[in-house]
Amino acid sequence: MIKPVPPASIFILGALLIPFLRGRLRQIYLLLVPVVAFFNLLCLTPGTTWKFHFLRYELTLAEVNRLNLAVGYIFIIIGFLALLYALHVKEEGQHMAAFLYMGSSSGAVFAGDFVSLFIFWEMMAISSVFLIWYRRNKESLDAGFRYLLMHLFGGSLLLTGLVIHILTEATVAYTPLRSPWAYSFILAGFGLNAALIPLHTWLPDAYPLGTVTGSVFLSIFTTKTGVYVFARFFPGDVFLGYMGGAMALYGVIFALLQNDTRKLLSYHIISQLGYMIASIGVGTEQGINASIAHLFNNNLFKPLLFMCMGSILYMTGKSKLTEMGGLARAMPITCLTCLIASVSISGGPGFNGFVSKGMVILAVSEAHQAILELMLRLASVGTFLSFTKLCTFAFFGKNEKL
C-alpha cells in the first residue's frame, strides 16, 4: 500500500531534479510529476494530516478537507495542461520556478496552520516572480521588482496579523480571528494576493509582462489561493461581498479600455475574482459552493485565454489589438479555442461559465443582496463586451500586414 504524501512536496522536491535532466527525458518528467501528484491527491481522504513539532508549537504541514481537495484538483489538472503548453521551453529555470510555484500554491492551500500557510505564501511570491523575470527585458525586470515588492508588503501585513493572532490566542492552529487588529491585517495580507481594490495594481502591471508560458502559470495560482483563504477564513464578510461587486465592475470597465491583449485578460482576472469574492461575502453554503465552482471553472478558461494570447504573441510577436487582425485564417485552432474560452467566461449557455456564474448570481440573489446582484449582472455584460472586442480585433478584423 502506497502512503500519500503532502501534495506540495511532490512539486517542490520534483523541481530539484529538473536541472539534471535533458531533452525528451525532461519533457516526460515534466508531465509525469503532475500525474503522480494527481494520483497522490486521489489517495487523500478528508481528515488526513501531517504534523510535526517546531519549538513549542505543533505545525500542521498539510491537512486535507473537502474544500482544499477541490482546489487541489483543479490546481494539478490545469498545472499539467500549463506544463504541456510550456514543454517547448528550453530554460530549466523557468520549469523549476513553475514547479516551485505549483508546489508552494498547493502547500498554501493544504496548510493546516498559520505558520505553514505563511511559509508557503512567501515561497509562492518568490518563485512566481521568476516567471516574469525570465522574459529577460527591462520592462519585465522592473515589473518583477514591483510585483515582488508588493507581495513582500502583503506578506508583512499577513505576518503582522498572524503575530497578533498567535500572541492573543497562544496557538498557530486555524482558530477564529477574534482580535480585530489580527482580522484586519490578515484580511489585507490575503487581499493583496486576491487583488482587492486598491491592492490590485501589481496584477495588471506584472501579468502581461511575464513570459509567454509564465503568464499562464501566473493566471492559475496566486489569486486563486487568495480566494481559497477567503473562503476558509472570511465567509460572510459583508465588506468582501461589496468589494467583490466593485472588483467585478472595475475589472470589466478597465478591460474594455485596454489595447494589450494580456493586460485585458489581467483586468478580467480582477473581474472574475470579484464574482468569487462577492459569493464568499454572501457567506451562505450556496455562496461558498458557487465561489469554489467559479474558481474551478475560471481556472479552466482563463489559462486557456492566456495560452491563446501567448500563442499569438509567440507567432506574430504582437500583443496589441490594434496591430492584430485576420488571425482566424492563419491560426484557426487558436481562434476556435479562444472563442470557446471567451464564450465560457462570458457565461454563454452550455459552457461552464454559465453554470458557475449562474450559481454565483443565484447565491447573491437568494441572499437578498439586490445591489450586489445588479453589479454582478452588469459586470457580466461587460465581460461579453470585452471578449467580443478581443475576438473581433484579434481574429476577424482586417490587417493586411499579418
Place this chain on the structure above:
Amino acid sequence: MERHLKHFFILCVVLSIPIGFFIPPDHMTVWWHKIPSLDAWMGVLGALFLLGITKGIAWFAAKKEDFYD
C-alpha cells in the same frame, strides 16, 4: 463569412428581447425579476451604460493637462 456572423449576432441580440416575453421568469427574489425579458434589457442597456463609462474614462485619460500652467 464575417458579415454573416455579424448579421447572426445582431439577429440574436434583437430576438433575445421578444423571446424573453414568452419565457416565464423563475427564482424571483426582488421586484425587477418580474420584468419580462430582464436579462436581454439588462444586456442592451448595461452595454450602453458601460460603453458610456469607458468612453468617459478614455476621454478623461486622454485629456492633455498642463499641471504647471
